[in-house]
Amino acid sequence: xxxxxxGTGQDMGxxxxxxxxxxxxxVLVCGWASAVREEPVQVLWPQGAPGxxxxxxxxIPAMTPFLPEGAQAEGSGTPAIIVCPGGGYAGLAMGYExxxxxxxxxxxxxxxxxxxxxxxxAYHHPAPLQDALRAIRTVRHRAKEWNIDxxxxxxxxxxxxxxxxxxxxxxxxxxxxxxxxxIDAEPARPDFACPVYPVICxxxxxxxxxxxxxxxxxxxxxxxxxxVSLEKQVRADTAPCFIVHSLEDQVIxxxxxxxxxxxxxxxxxxxxxxxxxxGRHGLGMGSGDPAFAAWPGLFLEWLRTQGVLPAAVKP
Numbered sequence: 001x002x003x004x005x006x007g008t009g010q011d012m013g014x015x016x017x018x019x020x021x022x023x024x025x026x027v028l029v030c031g032w033a034s035a036v037r038e039e040p041v042q043v044l045w046p047q048g049a050p051g052x053x054x055x056x057x058x059x060i061p062a063m064t065p066f067l068p069e070g071a072q073a074e075g076s077g078t079p080a081i082i083v084c085p086g087g088g089y090a091g092l093a094m095g096y097e098x099x100x101x102x103x104x105x106x107x108x109x110x111x112x113x114x115x116x117x118x119x120x121x122a123y124h125h126p127a128p129l130q131d132a133l134r135a136i137r138t139v140r141h142r143a144k145e146w147n148i149d150x151x152x153x154x155x156x157x158x159x160x161x162x163x164x165x166x167x168x169x170x171x172x173x174x175x176x177x178x179x180x181x182x183i184d185a186e187p188a189r190p191d192f193a194c195p196v197y198p199v200i201c202x203x204x205x206x207x208x209x210x211x212x213x214x215x216x217x218x219x220x221x222x223x224x225x226x227x228v229s230l231e232k233q234v235r236a237d238t239a240p241c242f243i244v245h246s247l248e249d250q251v252i253x254x255x256x257x258x259x260x261x262x263x264x265x266x267x268x269x270x271x272x273x274x275x276x277x278x279g280r281h282g283l284g285m286g287s288g289d290p291a292f293a294a295w296p297g298l299f300l301e302w303l304r305t306q307g308v309l310p311a312a313v314k315p
Contacts, residue, residue: 036107038067044134049134061115061117062115063115063138064102066105078147078148080111080113080154081111082113083112083114083156083161084115084117085158086282088208089119089128101114110303111148113139115131117131129167132164133176134183155190155239156194158284165194172188173237194243197252200230201256206256215228240270241269241270242274243272244257244299248277249280254275274298277291
């Protein structure tokens with residue numbers, strides 16, 4: 001999974017046609033496309049992240065905002081979504097699972113924030129979760145500045161970023177070290193979550209050994225493996241979830257999504273699951289695969305049913 005997911009923002013140039021196709025498709029779905037303003041990178045802990053091992057980029061969690069210029073919700077501001085690229089907790093696919101997604105969100109009136117979170121082998125749990133929860137709190141703390149509704153802040157991620165997304169939805173209540181500043185006084189629970197072809201299970205038989213190693217190290221304790229096996233951590237206060245996977249995924253078995261959805265259902269948590277027959281692992285928003293490419297539009301419709309987005313504009 002590492003090889004498949006490694007990448008940086010430099011791959012965006014090769015994705016111009018895909019972004020154009022996505023923008024056109026979403027105009028048909030929504031009836032409009034908002035202009036987008038990309039903001040400078042925002043460091044999450046200006047004084048240094050808890051447990052930081054240095055001052056290189058890999059030690060500095062940050063996020064890049066993509067804000068909608070038009071078609072904003074009236075009154076309380078726009079929704080916002082933290083975007084977590086995949087990469088097996090060893091790399092970050094910042095282009096097709098990060099910047100492309102945040103731009104698409106902003107084109108549809110949702111502020112998108114691409115998260116650069118800490119990775120193994122230098123950083124293990126809870127560092128990535130610290131970063132994700134800090135991002136959620138930061139967006140809420142600066143909601144007025146960015147014209148965001150602090151009660152409509154969600155998180156979306158792919159593969160290992162899907163695991164981080166699910167972790168934020170289920171483990172937000174953990175006692176994790178923070179900076180103790182006014183940002184950390186904000187609620188950490190996301191209002192909704194969207195794990196896409198996510199790693200959910202960390203144990204046998206459906207877990208991914210490489211993700212497990214990079215998240216927890218070489219010889220993690222059984223209780224720690226259970227803690228990050230998210231199908232075992234769902235509670236009644238878990239955030240509502242929209243889950244996407246495919247039967248054809250040979251990297252992360254679809255049972256990850258099925259077990260998570262089953263746990264959500266048993267706990268009475270609002271959830272919707274879409275399992276596509278076809279679609280290899282790592283498709284992002286589905287460019288080149290017409291069937292899997294349906295999920296972004298379905299996600300927007302789900303956000304409408306949750307009251308996160310207004311009703312679709314009628315032609």
